[in-house]
Amino acid sequence: MPFVSPEDFAKQKVAAVQEYSILAWRAVANFFSRPRYMADVYTQMDLIGVGSLPTIALTGFFTGSVLALQSATSLKTFGAVSMTGNLVALAMVKELGPVLTGLMLAGRNASGMASELGSMKVTEQIDAMRALGTDPVRKLVTPRLYATVFMLFFMTIIADAVGIAGGALISVSMLGMNASTYFSTSYRSLQYADIVQGLTKPLFSAFIIATVGCYFGMTTKGGTQGVGRATTQAVVVSSISIIIVDFLVSRAMIGIFGR
Amino acid sequence: MAEVLTRDDPRQSQPEEKEPVVVFENVSIAFDLKPVLENISFSVAHGETRIILGPAGGGKSVLMKLADGLLKADSGTIRVFGEDITMMPETELFKLRARIGMVFQESALFDSLSVEDNVAYRLHEDGVPEDEAHARVVEALKFVGLEQAIAKFPPELSGGMRRRVSIARAIISKPDLILYDSPTGGLDPITSTTIIELVMKQRDVSHTTSLLITHRLQDAFTLATHRYNLETEAMDPIPNGGIDESTKFLVLNEGKIVFDGTTHELVGSEDPWLRQYLS
Numbered sequence: 001m002p003f004v005s006p007e008d009f010a011k012q013k014v015a016a017v018q019e020y021s022i023l024a025w026r027a028v029a030n031f032f033s034r035p036r037y038m039a040d041v042y043t044q045m046d047l048i049g050v051g052s053l054p055t056i057a058l059t060g061f062f063t064g065s066v067l068a069l070q071s072a073t074s075l076k077t078f079g080a081v082s083m084t085g086n087l088v089a090l091a092m093v094k095e096l097g098p099v100l101t102g103l104m105l106a107g108r109n110a111s112g113m114a115s116e117l118g119s120m121k122v123t124e125q126i127d128a129m130r131a132l133g134t135d136p137v138r139k140l141v142t143p144r145l146y147a148t149v150f151m152l153f154f155m156t157i158i159a160d161a162v163g164i165a166g167g168a169l170i171s172v173s174m175l176g177m178n179a180s181t182y183f184s185t186s187y188r189s190l191q192y193a194d195i196v197q198g199l200t201k202p203l204f205s206a207f208i209i210a211t212v213g214c215y216f217g218m219t220t221k222g223g224t225q226g227v228g229r230a231t232t233q234a235v236v237v238s239s240i241s242i243i244i245v246d247f248l249v250s251r252a253m254i255g256i257f258g259r
Numbered sequence: 260m261a262e263v264l265t266r267d268d269p270r271q272s273q274p275e276e277k278e279p280v281v282v283f284e285n286v287s288i289a290f291d292l293k294p295v296l297e298n299i300s301f302s303v304a305h306g307e308t309r310i311i312l313g314p315a316g317g318g319k320s321v322l323m324k325l326a327d328g329l330l331k332a333d334s335g336t337i338r339v340f341g342e343d344i345t346m347m348p349e350t351e352l353f354k355l356r357a358r359i360g361m362v363f364q365e366s367a368l369f370d371s372l373s374v375e376d377n378v379a380y381r382l383h384e385d386g387v388p389e390d391e392a393h394a395r396v397v398e399a400l401k402f403v404g405l406e407q408a409i410a411k412f413p414p415e416l417s418g419g420m421r422r423r424v425s426i427a428r429a430i431i432s433k434p435d436l437i438l439y440d441s442p443t444g445g446l447d448p449i450t451s452t453t454i455i456e457l458v459m460k461q462r463d464v465s466h467t468t469s470l471l472i473t474h475r476l477q478d479a480f481t482l483a484t485h486r487y488n489l490e491t492e493a494m495d496p497i498p499n500g501g502i503d504e505s506t507k508f509l510v511l512n513e514g515k516i517v518f519d520g521t522t523h524e525l526v527g528s529e530d531p532w533l534r535q536y537l538s
Contacts, residue, residue, distance in 0.1 A: 035384075119370075127329050128367035132381050132428075133353045 016219075023137065023218065024211040030135070030142040040143035048109050048144075049151030056155045057162050059104050063096050064088055064163030068170040082181055088167035089186035093198040097160035099246050102205030105152060106238040110213035113144055114234035117217025118227040126218065141218070145210040152206035153199065160198065193257030201249050205242045212238040278341045279304050280436050280468040281326055286335035288321060295321050296514045299335070303470060306505050308462050310479045311472045313511035314536070319472045320364060322511070323440045326470060327361055328352040340435065357381075360429030360437040364444055364472075366421040368413040368428070374400070375409045378427045399427040403457055419450035426457055430465075437461065439471040443478050455481055456494050462505070463487040476537065482506055483522040510536070 216234040279302035403423040443451035510518035
């Protein structure tokens with residue numbers, strides 16, 4: 001592997017950030033002018049949303065279940081097992097629902113986008129699209145971005161709901177709690193600020209998943225090996241970015257709402 | 260079927276268009292500081308078929324992509340249909356490319372679309388009604404002899420069939436300029452001849468200006484010495500050892516032009532490298 005001077009390395013990284021920013025901006029702005037590829041948006045919604053439903057439901061369910069199991073052990077020490085629903089609901093809605101859904105979708109869809117667009121890039125299909133008079137960002141990136149933002153929002157709601165249900169199942173069947181107690185404490189614990197925080201995060205996560213996945217796909221170089229590299233980078237960068245942005249959004253929301 | 264794809268000879272119908280279709284003036288481009296093309300200057304006239312020859316890695320495909328605006332030159336000027344595309348924004352290039360058809364080296368068909376949708380891609384983008392688009396796809400596929408493959412997907416096709424679909428996709432909008440990037444590359448001799456016959460058919464039936472890259476000298480000389488016969492629907496040698504005057508050559512080696520001229524000039528060249536390359 002050739003040695004790259006620190007100056008060249010820094011320049012490459014700055015150029016990559018610039019390239020990513022331009023791609024992300026164009027992907028957002030394209031939606032406000034014609035042509036709009038709505039059929040592609042619906043296809044991507046199906047692939048991203050409906051296709052990821054079993055993964056998200058299973059993740060949400062078992063996260064809620066294990067959360068109930070673990071928290072009940074600690075709460076028992078203080079004689080507060082009845083607060084299990086409260087803890088599961090808050091944790092799922094504010095943090096685990098949005099973050100885990102984002103991470104699961106990053107693993108499934110950012111990789112899918114990077115490999116699909118990367119394959120198109122190395123087989124000159126992207127160039128062919130340009131040669132046929134179509135803007136590849138408008139045709140390929142914009143539909144994926146809007147479909148991911150729209151679907152991840154609702155996928156997070158599903159993950160939250162299934163997670164709370166999983167917690168309920170464990171609380172009732174294994175901890176001997178009353179279902180109505182569990183659900184009433186869950187319901188009473190959630191406030192407007194918690195819901196807003198929980199539903200703001202997936203908007204950011206979705207933006208990261210789609211733009212990072214498409215960026216690595218559209219900039220793939222080096223044949224099939226390059227496609228593999230782009231796919232790995234897309235998952236790693238989007239997953240880390242989701243966790244960092246989750247922290248920043250949490251801090252901002254706590255600053256705004258005080259909780 | 261051929262008459263539908265036929266246009267009047269542009270050399271007769273557009274006498275006002277004196278300027279060449281493609282003009283390169285001192286064009287240079289480098290990748291990672293390595294020069295790929297250096298001070299390339301040539302022009303392609305209306306109705307001309309310019310065959311680009313040269314060893315692999317000589318910058319032929321890069322030159323083709325520069326002509327379609329898919330790559331930007333580092334220096335020099337490129338004019339296509341009289342418009343300077345060197346600094347033209349991509350949105351303007353999309354409009355210009357409506358007049359250009361391109362056949363890629365590896366066909367570059369969209370894997371997820373059927374042959375019909377691949378060929379009709381540009382028509383769908385332009386909002387052409389479905390019935391009309393279907394009729395034009397059938398017509399273009401008949402031109403390349405592949406109407407039976409209309410419902411197939413690219414992975415189901417052989418290399419030669421993919422190349423023919425790619426030609427159908429390039430000609431469906433009846434472009435004024437066609438860029439063929441190694442249309443016979445990696446194909447067996449019989450399939451290569453079929454492809455060259457299609458290129459010749461497009462040249463002699465539609466009189467479309469074109470640039471064609473090839474590694475096979477026999478394909479290049481077949482194009483220069485044969486004509487497409489519409490009656491027999493096959494190519495025939497031009498009588499008395501004649502050559503097609505609209506077919507010219509450009510030879511590239513290591514990013515520089517080694518030869519630019521007619522078939523006679525190429526065959527009669529005394530340049531030692533060229534003679535060795537042609538032998």
